[in-house]
Structures are given as structure tokens and as C-alpha cells.
Amino acid sequence: MSLFDRDLSWLSFNYRVLCMANDTSVPLYERIKFLSIFSSNLDEFFRVRMPAVLAVDHLLRNDPAAAGNNAISGSTLPAIQEEISRQLGEFGQTLTRDLLPALHNNHVHLYYNEPVHASHQADIREYFLTRVLSFLQPLWLHLSKPEEVFLENNQLYVVVSLSSEAEPDMLKYALVNIPSNQLPRFTELAPVDNVFYIVMLDDVIRENIGFIFPGYTVNGCYSIKITRDAETDMNELANDVLEQVETMIAKRELGIPTRFLYDAAMPLPLRQLLAGFFRILPEEMVRGGRYHNLKDLMDLPMPVKSPQLTYPRQPAVNIHSLETVPRLLEEVLNRDILIHAPYQRYDYILRFFNEAALDPTVQEIYITLYRIAASSQIANALISAARNGKQVTVFVELKARFDEANNIRWAKKMKAAGVKIIYSIPGLKVHAKIALVKRRRGYVWDYAGLMATGNFNESTARFYTDHVLLTAHRGMTQELELLFLYLQTREQPVRYNYLPFKHLLVAQFNLVDRFSEMIDREIANAREGKPARITIKLNNLQEKDMIAKLYEASEAGVEVRMIVRSICCILPENSNITIRRIVDRYLEHARIFIFHNNGEEEVYMGSADWMNRNLHRRIEVCFPIYDPALQEQLKEIIRLQLADNTNAVMLDENMYNIPVKQEPGSTPVNAQMAIHAYVTALNN
CATH class of the missing domain: 1.20.58.310 (Polyphosphate kinase N-terminal domain)
Structure with a gap:
């Protein structure tokens, strides 16, 4: 294999x-x-x-x-x-x-490794003296005292080579921070000849570096950046999880170096000196350019407003059938609803939680939160629900990498409002995207569940492609209740002496076995001469056993079609395996699984990629789509992605991105534009 x-x-x-x-x-x-x-x-x-x-x-x-x-x-x-x-x-x-x-x-000019126009020098100096200077902390590099200097993770610095008039042949070195985490990286300057100019904070400092070191001659100024290990062992947590995660966040910024990025113009002797000073190994030294942290280009100003410079607006579509219903919860109790973000408005999810917070018949709300939006309206709705006397239980995953601090902040805020907060399970991450609302009318309890392929996060919902199912299906919602009970008690759920989950596929319980069984069914059908096909869309595919099953299926004659955005460890070893990748204006994030089943197709969605961590070290939930109309929606979306011949690429045995060729006379298909048009037409 x-x-x-x-x-x-x-x-x-x-x-x-x-x-x-x-x-x-x-x-x-x-x-x-x-x-x-x-x-x-x-x-x-x-x-x-x-x-x-x-x-x-x-x-x-x-x-x-x-x-x-x-x-x-x-x-x-x-x-x-x-x-x-x-x-x-x-x-x-x-x-x-x-x-x-x-x-x-x-008509936009970004100064980049070039002299600054004379007409801008006075403005740049004024900006430096009034806005920048107070944020600078220059440090002399005393070669005998390296312990006095600590480079912060992924922060920008320049190393300055200096000589004094008294000792012109004696070089000294100093470190100056570039405070791009406190000041804008880019500053707009006055136009010249109808051209708008932008200067980087790095160059504002470089242009005025001599001001910081009076009496010295600046011989060179070279940018550096250090990246530190962020992989803290969150699986070993026990007891006071909250306190331990807060400690680990602080330690992360002190991690060992994994990359020392330096300006390629830096002389070799200085590079060697810095390697010794900061204890950088040769394999950690990475040659770079004059400017680092170019992820900041996301914030590049756009002084020229022209529709040709950005993607055309593609507003999220209203779902007309939901616009007129007085209560969204009532609608969910009557039928399944599937929302395709960001093509359709995520506001319906916000509305669902807002209504539940105020509905006097709603007694209990349960939800898992993995990555909470910085200004989360959902979290605010949960706070309101608790203050309105409802029993609100929130499982907050504190081990969501790089979102731990934000999750902790919201967890404390919700707990102060009366929300019951459940923190991480030692050794497991809860990555499932699930929620349950329980309503009581007299002696009757109504259950409404939400299950999604992505986080309950209205910020990322604007540019992550995900799907959210709202359902009152009795079997699925009861199983959600069992799972939330497990998350609270850590006791294995038992239901009528049978396996606890019949409808839901839950990692740690039945997810791997059920997926394997469905693959085996396709293999059996292929060997009997029946049509057999597996269609899978994932972010990442790496788990060896599942890859082995897919290889086995392809060798048996099953058509295995995959759309894998990122990590993909399976190879197209035979003609039955095809692997596509789509990178476009939205981040492809959904996980969808379609099994042909001899014409009676089964369709699943969920939170689980097929990675070791997802299948063996997390609580994940995948769930069936039973409504035939909703199944057709998902199958059409997948069909459009498989038909993409403008942005899609095929992955070959070397993992090269081979563009999908547009056949002569065929219509160009951009999947994301076509899906937007498709969900728009669903209203008609």
C-alpha cells in the first residue's frame, strides 16, 4: 500500500x-x-x-x-x-x-525594497517621531549575555550593524523591534502624479534608524524573525483543565525555535554570529527576503476603489421559505432544513438560538463549541437563555489550537451568567459540531437538533463552505441527548442493551466501523457486477486503515471519487481512484460521504476528516441526510464540484496539482459560482 x-x-x-x-x-x-x-x-x-x-x-x-x-x-x-x-x-x-x-x-505603489520618494520623507519622519518611536525597544547584543535577549514568536525585528566615530573598525550590533502587532503594517502616503503610495512599517523604521543610535554610523539593517514550536501536549491534561490550558498557552510562546528567518542580504559572519547567539541549528536557518510576516498583505490598503480589483459581490441568499415562518423552531419540528454556508445566510442559525433563548417553552439547550467567534452572537444568545431561566449546557473545547484563549474568555463569561460549562476531556478533543434544544409543552417534549460540518461560528461562516442540518428526527435527536449525557458524565451510553448509536456515526463508538461496513458493501456489490461508487469530500485524508479500505475498494472495481482540500496521503494507484482539489474564494471545509448502495444512495455529512487524530483521538459526529430533497441538494453540489474545470486540479502520484482541462466545446464550470447560482435557484 x-x-x-x-x-x-x-x-x-x-x-x-x-x-x-x-x-x-x-x-x-x-x-x-x-x-x-x-x-x-x-x-x-x-x-x-x-x-x-x-x-x-x-x-x-x-x-x-x-x-x-x-x-x-x-x-x-x-x-x-x-x-x-x-x-x-x-x-x-x-x-x-x-x-x-x-x-x-x-495607480497604487507599495514601497518594496527601494528608496522612498523625496516628497514622502518628511511625512515618514513625522509619522516615525509621533506614532512609532514610543513602541520601539532597541537592545544592544552583548555577545557575553545572550540570555538577556529573547525573540518573541513570529514578531519582526531588524538587526542593525553599527560603528562609532571613536572606533570605526569595531562593529557593534543592536536589535530593534518592528511593532506590527501594535501599529498598522501599512501606512498610506500622499499621492504623487495620480499614484497612491503605501509604505510598510519596516521601512518607516529603516528610514529613521539613525535617529535611534546617535553618534553611530549604520552599516546595515537586516530583518529577522523566529518561529517557535506551538505543539504543546494538550492530551495529557487532567484535573483543573482550565488552569493547565492557560499555563500551556503562555509556555507555547516560549517554545523552542523551529525556524530562524533572515534577510538574504545579511552577511555570512553576522548570520553565523546570530546563529550562535540565539542557539539556532543549521537546519533551522531559513533564507528569506527583506520583509517577513507577509501574511499582513491581507490588510493592504486599497486606496483605488475599483470593482475589477476584487471578487464580484456574491451575497448570501435568503431562504424564502424561512423568511415568512413566525417561529423557526416550529418549522424545524415539521421538516428537516439544510443550510449551505456561505451561499445561504447563516443568520438562520443565529435566529434559531435567539428564538430558543426567549421561547418560554424551551427548557434546555446543549451545544459543543470548538472555535467560538470573537464577538459570538451564539454565545450571547446562550447567556441570554441562561439568564432567562433555561438550563444551558455548553461543552467548550479548550484544546482548539490557537483559539484556546478566546474559548477560555467566552467560557468564563458564560459561566458567570449561569451557563453550565463542561471543559475538555483529558486525552480527547471534542470536535463534533452539534446542538440540541428541548422544548416542553405540558407532558410533551419536543427535540430539535443542529448538526454541522463546521463550527458554530458566524465569522468563519462568511468564507468557509459548510452545511448545517436542523432536524427533529426522533432517533437522531435522542442519540444527541445520549452523547451530551456522555460528555457530562464520561459514562459510556447504553441504550436498550444495544449499541447506543444507530443513526449517528460517533468517533470512539461506531464511526470507523460503520464507514468500513459501507465501503465493504460497495466492494461486495462491485464483485457481484453491480454498480459501485464511493464519493468523499474531506479536508484531510491520512488515516492508514481507511486508506487501505479505499485501495481495496478501488482494486475490486469500486469507483472512488474524492475531493480533498489539503493533506492527502492516498495516491491514484489505479484508474478507479480520482482525487480533486479545489482552492477558490471560499475555503472548502465540508465533509460529505456518498455511498452508491446499488442505486439507493446513502448520504452522510459531519465533522470528521479521515485523520488519525479525528478517528482515534476525538469525539466526532457524522450524520445521515434522510430527506430525499436535501440529499439531492448535496449530490448536486458535489456534482458541480466534480465538474469544475476552471479552478479544480487533479492530484497525481507525485501530489502535483494538474489543472482540469476544459474539453473543446464544453462549458466552463466554476464550482463555487455555480453552487451560488444553484442555491439561489432553489428559491424558485
């Missing part, structure tokens, strides 16, 4: 993001945003994945026999470093050769 390396596969995905910045059919400012996304993704890779890659490489260099251990594959560090270097080179060329000239052609 062939498996592609997960980290090289992820780099293939990030390269596809970079390719979008190179695509001239994409509007200019959107291309710049794709550069920003590429840079942000790479930063996270160095924080989260590079520590493991470096550790394996170190182990194998010191103990080559460890490669015989099945748990350890050979070191991929050289291949990873080579690919990152290649991509960064293309990144620089894309920005300087294509995008900056294109900006200038649209």
Missing part, C-alpha cells in the same frame, strides 16, 4: 494557494490575499508540523536503526526544506515581478 508523506502533501496544497496568486484570471487584490494566506499557512506549518519533522530527522541522524521501527518513516526534512525554498522563491517572484507592477498599473 502506497502512502504519500503528509507534510509534502500539505505543502502541495499550500503551493496550490500560491498558484492562485499567480492566476491572472483572479482579481488583483484577491491574488495578494492568496499570498497572505500562503504566508500564514506556512507560519503555522513551522509552528505545528516542523517540530515533529526536525525531531524525526534528529532521531534518525543519531540512531539510523530507528528507521526500522514501523512507527518512524525516513526523514523527509531535506525534501521539505527544498520544496519550501522553491515555493518561497516563487512567492518572491510573484510579488515583485507580477503583483507590485500590477498594483502600480492601477
Whole structure:
């Protein structure tokens, strides 16, 4: 069984993001945003994945026999470093050769590694003296006291080479912070000849660096950035989980270096000096450009307002049948509702929780929150519900990487309002996207459930493609209640001496077995000469056993069609396996599973990617779509994505992104535009 390396596969995905910045059919400012996304993704890779890659490489260099251990594959560090270097080179060329000239052609000029126009120097100096200077903390690098200097994670600095008039041959070095986390990275300047100018904070400081060191001559000024290991062991938590997570967040920023990014113009002796001073290993040194943290390009000002520079507006669609219903909860009790974000308005989800908070017949609300919006209206609705006397139980996952602090803040706020807060389970993450509302009318209890492929987060719902099912299906909602009971008590749910979950697929209980059974059914059908097909859409595919099942299915004659956005460790070993990737204006985030079942197709959605962590170390929930009309909606959305011949690529055995060719005479299909048109037409 062939498996592609997960980290090289992820780099293939990030390269596809970079390719979008190179695509001239994409509007200019959107291309710049794709550069920003590429840079942000790479930063996270160095924080989260590079520590493991470096550790394996170190182990194998010191103990080559460890490669015989099945748990350890050979070191991929050289291949990873080579690919990152290649991509960064293309990144620089894309920005300087294509995008900056294109900006200038649209009357916007970003100063980038060039002298500042004389007419701007006075304004830049004034800005430096009045706005920037108070944020600077220059430090001399005393070679005998390296412990006195600590580089903060992913913060920007310049190392300044200086000499004094008294000792012109004696070089001294100082460190100056670039406070881009406190001040805007970009500042607009006065137009010159109908061209709008923008200067970076880095250059505001460089232009005035001599002011900081009176009596010295500045010989050179070189940017640096250090990235630190962010992979704290959240699985070992016990007892006071909240306190431990808060401690781990603080420790994360003190993690060991995984990348020391330096200006390529930096002289070798200075580079060697800094490596020794900050205890940087050779494999952690990464050559970069004059400017780092170019994820900040997401905030590049747009002084020229032109519709051609950004994607055309694609407003979220109203669902007409929901606009006129007096109570959304009543509608859910009558029929299943499926919402496709961001194509349809996420406001219906907000409305559901808002109504539940005020409805006098609603007695109990349960929900899992993995990544809470910074200004969460859902969390505010839960607070209102608790203050209105309802029993509100919220499972807050404190181990959601890089969102821990925000989740803790909201958890404390909700708890203060009377919400019952349940914190993380040691050794498990709860990644399921589920909610349950219980309403009592006399002696009758009504249950309404929400299950989704993405977080209950109205901020990300604007640009993540996800699906939310609202249902009163008795079997599914009762199983949701059992799962919430388990999350509160940690006691295995038992139902009538049978398996507790018949409708829901729940990781740690039945999810892997049920998916395996459905794959086996397709294999059996193929061997009997019946049509057999598996269609899967995921963010990531890496778990070996599930990959083995898919290989087995393809070898038996099952057509295996996959849409995998990011990590993909399966290879198209035969003609029955096809793998597509779609990167476009929205982040493809949904998980959908369709099994042909000899013409009686079964359709599932859910939160679970097929990764080791999702299937074996998390609580995940996948759920069936029973309503035939809603099944058709999902199948049509998948059909449009499989038909995409403008942005979709096919992954080959080398994980290269091969553009899908538009056949002569065929109609161009952009899946995301076509899906927006499709959900708009659903109202008709």
C-alpha cells in the first residue's frame, strides 16, 4: 500500500494557494490575499508540523536503526526544506515581478525594497517621531549575555550593524523591534502624479534608524524573525483543565525555535554570529527576503476603489421559505432544513438560538463549541437563555489550537451568567459540531437538533463552505441527548442493551466501523457486477486503515471519487481512484460521504476528516441526510464540484496539482459560482 508523506502533501496544497496568486484570471487584490494566506499557512506549518519533522530527522541522524521501527518513516526534512525554498522563491517572484507592477498599473505603489520618494520623507519622519518611536525597544547584543535577549514568536525585528566615530573598525550590533502587532503594517502616503503610495512599517523604521543610535554610523539593517514550536501536549491534561490550558498557552510562546528567518542580504559572519547567539541549528536557518510576516498583505490598503480589483459581490441568499415562518423552531419540528454556508445566510442559525433563548417553552439547550467567534452572537444568545431561566449546557473545547484563549474568555463569561460549562476531556478533543434544544409543552417534549460540518461560528461562516442540518428526527435527536449525557458524565451510553448509536456515526463508538461496513458493501456489490461508487469530500485524508479500505475498494472495481482540500496521503494507484482539489474564494471545509448502495444512495455529512487524530483521538459526529430533497441538494453540489474545470486540479502520484482541462466545446464550470447560482435557484 502506497502512502504519500503528509507534510509534502500539505505543502502541495499550500503551493496550490500560491498558484492562485499567480492566476491572472483572479482579481488583483484577491491574488495578494492568496499570498497572505500562503504566508500564514506556512507560519503555522513551522509552528505545528516542523517540530515533529526536525525531531524525526534528529532521531534518525543519531540512531539510523530507528528507521526500522514501523512507527518512524525516513526523514523527509531535506525534501521539505527544498520544496519550501522553491515555493518561497516563487512567492518572491510573484510579488515583485507580477503583483507590485500590477498594483502600480492601477495607480497604487507599495514601497518594496527601494528608496522612498523625496516628497514622502518628511511625512515618514513625522509619522516615525509621533506614532512609532514610543513602541520601539532597541537592545544592544552583548555577545557575553545572550540570555538577556529573547525573540518573541513570529514578531519582526531588524538587526542593525553599527560603528562609532571613536572606533570605526569595531562593529557593534543592536536589535530593534518592528511593532506590527501594535501599529498598522501599512501606512498610506500622499499621492504623487495620480499614484497612491503605501509604505510598510519596516521601512518607516529603516528610514529613521539613525535617529535611534546617535553618534553611530549604520552599516546595515537586516530583518529577522523566529518561529517557535506551538505543539504543546494538550492530551495529557487532567484535573483543573482550565488552569493547565492557560499555563500551556503562555509556555507555547516560549517554545523552542523551529525556524530562524533572515534577510538574504545579511552577511555570512553576522548570520553565523546570530546563529550562535540565539542557539539556532543549521537546519533551522531559513533564507528569506527583506520583509517577513507577509501574511499582513491581507490588510493592504486599497486606496483605488475599483470593482475589477476584487471578487464580484456574491451575497448570501435568503431562504424564502424561512423568511415568512413566525417561529423557526416550529418549522424545524415539521421538516428537516439544510443550510449551505456561505451561499445561504447563516443568520438562520443565529435566529434559531435567539428564538430558543426567549421561547418560554424551551427548557434546555446543549451545544459543543470548538472555535467560538470573537464577538459570538451564539454565545450571547446562550447567556441570554441562561439568564432567562433555561438550563444551558455548553461543552467548550479548550484544546482548539490557537483559539484556546478566546474559548477560555467566552467560557468564563458564560459561566458567570449561569451557563453550565463542561471543559475538555483529558486525552480527547471534542470536535463534533452539534446542538440540541428541548422544548416542553405540558407532558410533551419536543427535540430539535443542529448538526454541522463546521463550527458554530458566524465569522468563519462568511468564507468557509459548510452545511448545517436542523432536524427533529426522533432517533437522531435522542442519540444527541445520549452523547451530551456522555460528555457530562464520561459514562459510556447504553441504550436498550444495544449499541447506543444507530443513526449517528460517533468517533470512539461506531464511526470507523460503520464507514468500513459501507465501503465493504460497495466492494461486495462491485464483485457481484453491480454498480459501485464511493464519493468523499474531506479536508484531510491520512488515516492508514481507511486508506487501505479505499485501495481495496478501488482494486475490486469500486469507483472512488474524492475531493480533498489539503493533506492527502492516498495516491491514484489505479484508474478507479480520482482525487480533486479545489482552492477558490471560499475555503472548502465540508465533509460529505456518498455511498452508491446499488442505486439507493446513502448520504452522510459531519465533522470528521479521515485523520488519525479525528478517528482515534476525538469525539466526532457524522450524520445521515434522510430527506430525499436535501440529499439531492448535496449530490448536486458535489456534482458541480466534480465538474469544475476552471479552478479544480487533479492530484497525481507525485501530489502535483494538474489543472482540469476544459474539453473543446464544453462549458466552463466554476464550482463555487455555480453552487451560488444553484442555491439561489432553489428559491424558485
